[in-house]
Amino acid sequence: MKKEQIKTNFYEAVNGEWLEQAVIPGDQPTISAFLELHLGIEKTLMDLTAKWEQDQTGLSDNLKKFITLYQMTKDFDTRDKLGTKPFEVVLDKINQLNTLKDLEEVFCDLTLESIETPFGFSVMQDFMNSNNQVLYFGASDLFLPDTSYYKDENTKKQLIGLFTTTTTQLLSLYGFSKEEIEKLLTEALAFDELLVPVTKSSVEKADYVKLYNPLKKEAVQALTKNLDLMAQAERLVKQTVDQLIVTNLDFVNAFDSIISEENFPLIKSWMIVSNAIRFASDLTDEIRIAGGAFGRALSGIKEARSKEKFAFYQAYNPLSQVVGLHYGETYxxxxxxxxxxxxxxxxxxxxxxxxxxxxxxxxxxxxxxxxxxxxxxxxxxxxxxLPPYYDAYQIKGYEQGSDLVQERLSMTKIRNQYDFAKYNKAPxxxxxxxxxxxxxxxxxxxxxxxxxxxxxxxxxxxxxxxxxxxxxxxxxxxxxxxxxxxxxxxxxxxxxxxxxxxxxxxxxxxxxxxxxxxxxxxxxxxxxxxxxxxxxxxxxxxxxxxxxxxxxxxxxxxxxxxxxxxxxxxxxxxxxxxxxxxxxxxxxxxxxxxxxxxxxxxxxxxxxxxxxxxxxxxxxxxxxxxxxxxxxx
Ligand SMILES: [Zn+2]
The missing domain is CATH 3.40.390.10 (Collagenase (Catalytic Domain))
Structure with missing residues (x-):
C-alpha cells in the first residue's frame, strides 16, 4: 500500500500498483475486480466446452443442445458459405410490409420472434400486486444510448456520424447498394429522431416507479387510433386484456403522430436497419465484426472478440442458465x-x-x-x-438445413411464448x-x-x-x-x-x-x-x-x-x-x-x-x- 496516499486518495493508495500494471484486454472496454473474475470463469467454461465437444457422455439434454449450437456458431466456413442468405427470411417479412395495416397483421409473429419493431409488449410482475403478472408496453430504444447525446449538437453530430459510417459499412456487407443505404439510413435516422422527444433519459428511467402507468383499454384505444394495440395485446397473451402498464406515457400520447401511415416508409427503413444490426452476429465473421463496430467505438474497445470467444458466447448467451447451473453445481x-x-x-x-x-x-x-x-x-x-423453456429448445444443426438465424428465431419464439403465457398468473x-x-x-x-x-x-x-x-x-x-x-x-x-x-x-x-x-x-x-x-x-x-x-x-x-x-x-x-x-x-x-x-x-x-x-x-x-x-x- 502506498501509505503517503492514504489521506489524499485511498483508492490509489490501495490499488496503485494494480492500476499501473493492469492491462485492459483488447476486446474489452475495462478491467476490474469484477472482470478479472469474469475472465477466469470464461476460461473455465470455454475449457469445459472444448472438453464436452469431444465427449458428451453424461451431459444433460440441455447441455447437449448448447454443444450442438456451439458447433454451429464456431463453424465459420459454413457461416461464410451461407453469407447473408439466413437473413433473407427476416428481410422478406419486412419487405412485404407497405402499410400500417400490413404491420398490424404480422406484428404478433414479429414480436414472438423478437424481430425489431418500433414498440413492444412484455409480461412482468405487477408493481401493485407482485403475485400477478401483467402486460407492459413501451417504445423501442434509440440508436444512441441516452437522450442526453441528442441534446448537445456537437456530441450528437459526432455520434450520429459514427453510427452512419459503421452502419453504412455493415449494410454494404449485406449487399445493399449505395443509393439503398443512403435512403435506409436517412429514413431510419428520421424515425429515431421522432422517438427522441418521447424517450426517457437514463436519469428518468432510474426512477422505476415512474415506469408504472396503468392505462385502461378505452384510454389506450382513444390514444392509439392508428393501430389497434389492445387487439395485439390480446393476441399475444391469448386472453382478454383490460389494461396496459405503459412505461412511457409521452410515447403513447404521441403514438398516432409517430406511428402513422405517413411515417410508414420511415418505420420500414428503421426496421430494416435495426434488424440488420440485430442479426449481424448470426452471419459471416466479417458481418459480425462490422455489426459490433459502433458499440466498440462508443466504449473504446480496440478490437472485436476473437472468433473462438465470440462463438462461445453466441452459444452460451441463449443457454446461459443451463451452463451456469452446471458451473454452480460443480464449483x-x-x-x-x-x-x-x-x-x-x-x-x-x-x-x-x-x-x-x-x-x-x-x-x-x-x-x-x-x-x-x-x-x-x-x-x-x-x-x-431453471425456466422451463430450455427443455423445449430444439437445435437442429446445419445438416438439417438450419442456420443461426433460424435457430435464434426458434429459441426466441419458444421463450416469448412462455413469457406471454405468464400473463395474469402468479410468478x-x-x-x-x-x-x-x-x-x-x-x-x-x-x-x-x-x-x-x-x-x-x-x-x-x-x-x-x-x-x-x-x-x-x-x-x-x-x-x-x-x-x-x-x-x-x-x-x-x-x-x-x-x-x-x-x-x-x-x-x-x-x-x-x-x-x-x-x-x-x-x-x-x-x-x-x-x-x-x-x-x-x-x-x-x-x-x-x-x-x-x-x-x-x-x-x-x-x-x-x-x-x-x-x-x-x-x-x-x-x-x-x-x-x-x-x-x-x-x-x-x-x-x-x-x-x-x-x-x-x-x-x-x-x-x-x-x-x-x-x-x-x-x-x-x-x-x-x-x-x-x-x-x-
Ligand atoms: Zn446495486
Whole structure:
C-alpha cells in the first residue's frame, strides 16, 4: 500500500500498483475486480466446452443442445458459405410490409420472434400486486444510448456520424447498394429522431416507479387510433386484456403522430436497419465484426472478440442458465452454499439491529422495515430450477438445413411464448434473473429477494484464505449492499410482499427523502478526471453502497479478529478499475452505479470510523466534514 496516499486518495493508495500494471484486454472496454473474475470463469467454461465437444457422455439434454449450437456458431466456413442468405427470411417479412395495416397483421409473429419493431409488449410482475403478472408496453430504444447525446449538437453530430459510417459499412456487407443505404439510413435516422422527444433519459428511467402507468383499454384505444394495440395485446397473451402498464406515457400520447401511415416508409427503413444490426452476429465473421463496430467505438474497445470467444458466447448467451447451473453445481458445493447463506443471514440480523437502534425513524416504520427484512428471501450459488423453456429448445444443426438465424428465431419464439403465457398468473419466484456463472448479485424489489450467483463468491470478494475482515469488506459489503436496495429510493416504495405500498409514516418518509437528497448532493458534480458524477442517476446505488458499507463494518466489528485496515483495504480493492476514456464517459451518462473511484473513496470519506482510524484532517483530500456526512442505514 502506498501509505503517503492514504489521506489524499485511498483508492490509489490501495490499488496503485494494480492500476499501473493492469492491462485492459483488447476486446474489452475495462478491467476490474469484477472482470478479472469474469475472465477466469470464461476460461473455465470455454475449457469445459472444448472438453464436452469431444465427449458428451453424461451431459444433460440441455447441455447437449448448447454443444450442438456451439458447433454451429464456431463453424465459420459454413457461416461464410451461407453469407447473408439466413437473413433473407427476416428481410422478406419486412419487405412485404407497405402499410400500417400490413404491420398490424404480422406484428404478433414479429414480436414472438423478437424481430425489431418500433414498440413492444412484455409480461412482468405487477408493481401493485407482485403475485400477478401483467402486460407492459413501451417504445423501442434509440440508436444512441441516452437522450442526453441528442441534446448537445456537437456530441450528437459526432455520434450520429459514427453510427452512419459503421452502419453504412455493415449494410454494404449485406449487399445493399449505395443509393439503398443512403435512403435506409436517412429514413431510419428520421424515425429515431421522432422517438427522441418521447424517450426517457437514463436519469428518468432510474426512477422505476415512474415506469408504472396503468392505462385502461378505452384510454389506450382513444390514444392509439392508428393501430389497434389492445387487439395485439390480446393476441399475444391469448386472453382478454383490460389494461396496459405503459412505461412511457409521452410515447403513447404521441403514438398516432409517430406511428402513422405517413411515417410508414420511415418505420420500414428503421426496421430494416435495426434488424440488420440485430442479426449481424448470426452471419459471416466479417458481418459480425462490422455489426459490433459502433458499440466498440462508443466504449473504446480496440478490437472485436476473437472468433473462438465470440462463438462461445453466441452459444452460451441463449443457454446461459443451463451452463451456469452446471458451473454452480460443480464449483460451488453445498458447504460453500451453507457458509454463504449463514453469512447473508448474519448480515440481515445486523441490519435488523441497526434498524432497531436507528435514531431518525418512528417505531411504526421500524417495525415495518424489520418485517421486510424478516420476509426477505435469500438465494445463493445456483437456482433450484431453471425456466422451463430450455427443455423445449430444439437445435437442429446445419445438416438439417438450419442456420443461426433460424435457430435464434426458434429459441426466441419458444421463450416469448412462455413469457406471454405468464400473463395474469402468479410468478415463479424460484426462477433467477441471471445465470449462476455471472459475476454479479441482485435484489428484486417485487420478490423482496436477494440472489448471489456462485461466480461472485471468489477472491477478492470472498475466500476462506482471506481474513474475516477482508471478507466483510468484500462480499459482506456486497451482501449488505443488496439488502440495502430493499430500502433505497426505489426499494423503499415496495412492501414486504414486493408490492408498491407506502409503509412509511409521513414524517419518516419526509426524513428519508431529505436524506436521499443529501446523498444526491454528496455525489453530484464530483469530478472524476474524465467528467462529473450525476448524483441523481446514481442515488439508489450510492444509498445501497453506503448502507452496505456501514452494515458490513458493524458485522466485522463483532468478530474477535476484527481489523479496520483489512476491512477498508478490501473495500477499496473490490472497486479497482481501469477503463477506456470512452467507456468511463459513457457510464457517467447511463450507469446507475457511480464511478468506481467514488464508490471506493467517497463512501469511505463519508464514514466516521475511516476518518478517525487514519486521522484524516480538514486539509486532506479524503476529508469530509461531519455535518456533510450522510448516513441513512
Ligand atoms: Zn446495486
Amino acid at each position: 460451488f458445493g453445498p458447504t460453500a452454499k451453507n457458509d454463504v447463506k449463514t453469512m447473508v443471514h448474519e448480515m440481515i440480523d445486523v441490519y435488523k439491529e441497526r434498524i432497531t437502534e436507528n435514531t431518525w425513524l418512528n417505531e411504526k416504520t421500524k417495525e415495518k422495515a424489520i418485517k421486510k427484512l424478516s420476509t426477505l428471501t435469500v438465494h445463493v450459488g445456483y437456482p433450484d430450477e 415463479n419466484k424460484n426462477i433467477w434473473g441471471m445465470p449462476a456463472s455471472m459475476v454479479n448479485a441482485y435484489y428484486s424489489p417485487t420478490n423482496n429477494q436477494i440472489v448471489f450467483p456462485a461466480a461472485i463468491l471468489q477472491r477478492p470478494y470472498y475466500s476462506l484464505d482471506q481474513t474475516p475482515s477482508e471478507n466483510y469488506g468484500g462480499i459482506g459489503a456486497v451482501m449488505a449492499h443488496e439488502i440495502s436496495h430493499a430500502f433505497d429510493n426505489n426499494g423503499a416504495k415496495f412492501d414486504e410482499t414486493g408490492s408498491l405500498n407506502n409503509w412509511w409514516t409521513d414524517q419518516d418518509l419526509e426524513a428519508f427523502n431529505q436524506k436521499a437528497k443529501d446523498m444526491i448532493a454528496l455525489f453530484d458534480g464530483v469530478e472524476t478526471g474524465y467528467g462529473v458524477c450525476n448524483g441523481e442517476l446514481t442515488v439508489s446505488e450510492n444509498i445501497a453502497d453506503s448502507g452496505g458499507l456501514r452494515c458490513a463494518l458493524e458485522a466485522s466489528k463483532k468478530g474477535s479478529t476484527h481489523n479496520l485496515e483489512e476491512f477498508f483495504k478490501n473495500w477499496a480493492r473490490v472497486w479497482r478499475n481501469k477503463s477506456s476514456l470512452e467507456y468511463s464517459q459513457l457510464l457517467l451518462r447511463v450507469d446507475v452505479h457511480g464511478p468506481s473511484i467514488l464508490r471506493a473513496n467517497m463512501q469511505l470519506s463519508n464514514l466516521l470510523e475511516f476518518q478517525d482510524f487514519y486521522g484524516i484532517g480538514e486539509n486532506d483530500q479524503m476529508y469530509l466534514a461531519k455535518d456533510k456526512m450522510v448516513s441513512i442505514w
